[in-house]
């Protein structure tokens with residue numbers, strides 16, 4: 001294992017996304033991954049939300065996921081389904097696709113970008129100085145990187161070794177999930193008892209008319225609430241059997257588990273995402289209950305936010321202070337997820353009052369405005385980074401528009417495939433000049449005659465130009481002049497002509 005400019009600890013979805021982003025920006029990056037191979041044992045995330053599909057679309061790889069998964073309306077809160085088919089996005093839906101398949105597709109993409117993934121190696125510690133980080137690897141070797149990024153999951157060693165506090169709430173409920181065989185077949189579906197929720201399904205399923213239809217055969221996927229908050233010990237078949245008996249009165253003759261794991265409703269968030277040359281992303285920075293299926297999404301989106309900023313700092317285009325905007329932008333996003341998942345857990349309870357509250361909530365969510373707000377939040381289509389007052393597009397995701405450039409049509413997300421900043425000039429050919437930044441910002445003259453619509457917000461005034469960061473968020477909006485453009489270019493992409 002050789003030295004890299006950036007070493008990522010952990011090759012889960014967050015680490016893979018970050019590696020892809022750094023590689024696209026031409027930064028020498030490597031991943032240390034504890035698992036012996038890329039195969040992920042067990043099931044975690046069940047799919048992708050709309051904004052994550054858009055993120056992959058911005059890199060030209062969304063089709064790989066769409067081909068492998070099943071499109072469906074997956075957004076929901078506390079049992080209420082939230083249809084996003086009227087949202088102004090090319091992907092007004094989610095995608096059913098297990099995390100091991102998601103990771104396989106991401107690992108293939110990262111391999112195409114020639115990122116070395118050192119499987120079977122574990123980061124065991126590090127020491128940082130003025131110019132870099134000395135990283136200790138489990139095989140006894142030491143390697144040096146300019147930056148070390150902890151994408152090493154909820155029990156992050158990088159987070160604890162960096163001394164970063166992880167405040168939040170301890171677990172109040174505990175669930176086992178497993179893939180097993182059963183001598184008696186349970187009725188597949190989701191059930192609620194005074195103990196909590198339990199569910200039976202199969203890994204293979206189809207979505208027909210919006211309903212999940214499980215395969216007739218194959219191992220059973222089971223999820224069951226434990227009577228006690230779980231211990232830190234690895235769960236066993238005996239634990240699963242006991243939990244099933246407590247919840248269902250029988251364990252259905254459970255045997256032959258391929259895997260068993262436990263999750264809880266613990267909700268914690270790193271106090272800071274950066275300690276000098278060490279940064280955190282994904283579950284290493286935030287853990288929360290799986291309600292709403294948001295963890296993988298915000299991890300991938302953390303990586304998208306951090307990747308281009310870190311690349312510019314490593315390449316000397318931008319000062320280190322640019323990295324502080326990573327914490328400032330992404331910490332509030334995960335804080336909101338912690339809040340909505342904690343609320344969802346509270347609404348999972350089975351007493352009469354919670355039942356009444358759940359019904360009240362579901363009724364509210366049938367109304368258009370609450371539905372849009374919650375769906376915008378859960379699909380992450382409404383993310384808004386604070387870039388000050390201004391046009392509603394400022395700090396929000398650029399819509400994927402059908403543009404016309406030099407006589408041919410092109411989608412605006414296609415212009416982001418290379419992960420380069422983009423100044424989209426819609427105000428007439430050759431009417432803008434950004435010569436001092438021409439080495440790093442692409443200037444595209446285009447025509448667009450359609451509406452500008454944002455999820456949740458609706459129609460917004462058409463801009464004369466927009467400056468789009470590599471992560472797809474709008475950093476400046478033109479009103480027919482270049483007022484403020486040079487400041488925005490300098491803030492996000494470095495001083496003029498410093499390359």
Ligand SMILES: Cc1cc2nc3c(=O)[nH]c(=O)nc-3n(C[C@H](O)[C@H](O)[C@H](O)COP(=O)(O)OP(=O)(O)OC[C@H]3O[C@@H](n4cnc5c(N)ncnc54)[C@H](O)[C@@H]3O)c2cc1C
Pocket residue numbers: 009010011012013014015032033034035043044045046047099121122123124151152153154157158177263281282283284290292293294295296297298299
């Ligand atoms: C039951 C369940 C259901 C879920 N459902 C959803 C869902 O539907 N949608 C959703 O978005 N999210 C869901 N999640 C959450 C999602 O699985 C996580 O948020 C996601 O895996 C986080 O990705 P990550 O890359 O940050 O961390 P991880 O996936 O945990 O990856 C961390 C990686 O780091 C490696 N590693 C750890 N320590 C070291 C070290 N010291 N050195 C080197 N490598 C190391 C690990 O082997 C691992 O591969 C669910 C989670 C659970 C438990």
